[in-house]
Amino acid sequence: MTRRPIVFRRVLLAVLGLLVLGVAGLFAIAWRPAIAPIDPPAPGAFAADRIARGEVLAGAGYCATCHTVPGGVRYAGGYAMRTAFGTIHSTNITPDPQTGIGRWSEAAFVRAMRSGVARDGSHLFPAFPFDHFTRITDQDLGDLYAYLMSREPSAAAPKPNTVPFPLNVRALQAGWKLLFLRQGPFTPDRTRDEAWNRGAYLAEGVSHCGACHTPRNAVGAERRDAAYAGALIDGWQAPALTDANPAPLAWTEEALYAYLRSGATAEHGSAVGSMAEVVHGLSKLPDADIRALAVYFADVGRAAARSGDERTVLAGALAASGEGTRQETDRGAGLYLAACAACHYNRAPAPLLARPELALNSALVGDDPTNLIRVVLHGVGTDDGIPGAMMPPFAHLGDAEIASLAAYLRRTRTGRAPWPDLEAKVAEVRRLDTGT
CATH class of the missing domain: 1.10.760 (Cytochrome Bc1 Complex; Chain D, domain 2)
Structure with a gap:
């Protein structure tokens, strides 16, 4: 027998041995014992x-x-x-x-x-x-x-x-x-007050806010370097909760409290989709806990540093609110006048809670039009944000019509660049929602 086959066989055996050891090591690391079953607790077993x-x-x-x-x-x-x-x-x-x-x-x-x-x-x-x-x-x-x-x-x-x-x-x-996985209970930050730490405990633990609002890496783990930077979840864009949030007005402690407690604010609009379910889930928490969440996320979003230009932003939004309330040649303006203006028009001194001001809504100013398109397609239910209030769905409109409406609102209500390929995006969202 020549030396080459012997060397090859030894290398092969060594590789196989390493594979066996690797698999055995993995299963040794992965093994966890079963915990003995119990008899189901009797009714009334718990206080x-x-x-x-x-x-x-x-x-x-x-x-x-x-x-x-x-x-x-x-x-x-x-x-x-x-x-x-x-x-x-x-x-x-x-x-x-x-x-x-x-x-x-x-x-x-x-x-x-x-x-x-x-x-x-x-x-x-x-x-x-x-x-x-x-x-x-x-x-x-x-x-x-x-x-x-x-x-x-x-x-x-x-x-x-x-x-x-x-x-x-x-x-x-x-x-x-x-x-x-970093195991261990929440550790309070001793440099912060009690409300901030309570809000952090709820947000990072029980309510797992980062599960929706933090982007994930290639293997599905939350990116710690981009905590609360926003992500796509259940077909919705969960916006950034940091100072990268696109909302024209800062999410102040008061705005966050009102939104999490009631499901809507006049300055930011109504909770819909997955976020509406979050608000419903938080409904049993005491006011002190909702306030603690507001304190925590106002700090995460650096609201205090963003709140200086509120009057200017609000005045600009209300001035733009009249756009499209008169007959215009723009196709999107015509659709807005026919289907939207009656419920979304506001005037000074402030928008009304029941009339969400589109120029202030993050769905219109964000980089991705998905949320706006979904709301237009599916509307807002009476059990979403404002109790009893609703917006009818407009899924009967064609992709080109919804695209022209979205483009018109983006152009007249924001200073942001136009969304590209809107008609294709509408078709994509519609297709994903229907599973076709």
Whole structure:
């Protein structure tokens, strides 16, 4: 036998050995023990005050939003989350003993929330924001457990995910966690006051605001270097919450409080889409907590540094509000007069809450027209922002008509450059919304 085949075989064996060791090492790192199942707690096993506190936390964390299929049983799972890696369906978190968490101990629940590991030891996909929930206190996690385990059990088998091999191998999530999960409860900043720290705890932990408002890297982790810089989520552009936010008027503490408490402000408009669900979820939080969130995000957005030109901006917006209220030759102006002016026209000294001023709305001044197009197509429901107020959908308009309307509003209400390829963008949004 010549020397070359011997060398080749040794190299091959060495490579195979390294692969085996690597796989064994990965699974050693990934292995987590199962936690013994329990008998489902009896009704009345948890104190009423714990359940009540847990209900508030579940609302603040929007648990029902992601764990409920539209029209389905609350918390029974099955909600489809479309990611860059495939569709992941949320799980059943009712206390059903077979398909839900009825046989999960509190220790198993806490481990899932903090480490992203299920009761049986399998790793959860980071579509579940355990990277935020790891910051939640023991007290709050215990109260949340008490609330969920007190719900009505509902049998709902898990729906299959569409994440392809090898990304669907749960053990690989351990590598993701080594790179991106920073475990540990929220640590207060001693240089900040109590309200700021409470707002930071809610935003970074329970309410996981960065999950929607922070862009992600190639493997789906939030980019720490771009916290709250804005991202696309559920077909909506979640705007930046930093000073890069495009809103003409600063999001002051008072504006943030009003928006998060009521779902709308006269200066910024109404919550719609995913953000409307956020406002509904926060509705059970006490005023002090909403105020704390406002304090925190006013600081994140450097509102104090942006608030000097409010009168000039407001006067300019109200002056532009009259554009399109007279018959003009522009096609977009004609559409605005026919379909929009009756509800969106404002005059000095200030816009009205029930008449959102388009010149002040971030959907019109942002770099991406997606939010404006979606609102035009689908309208605003009575249960979105302002209670009882609504905007009808205009999906019957053609792509070219909606594009001309958006171009007209952008040109007459903002000083921003025109959006490119608007008609194609309208067609794209319409196609994504209908799934065709």
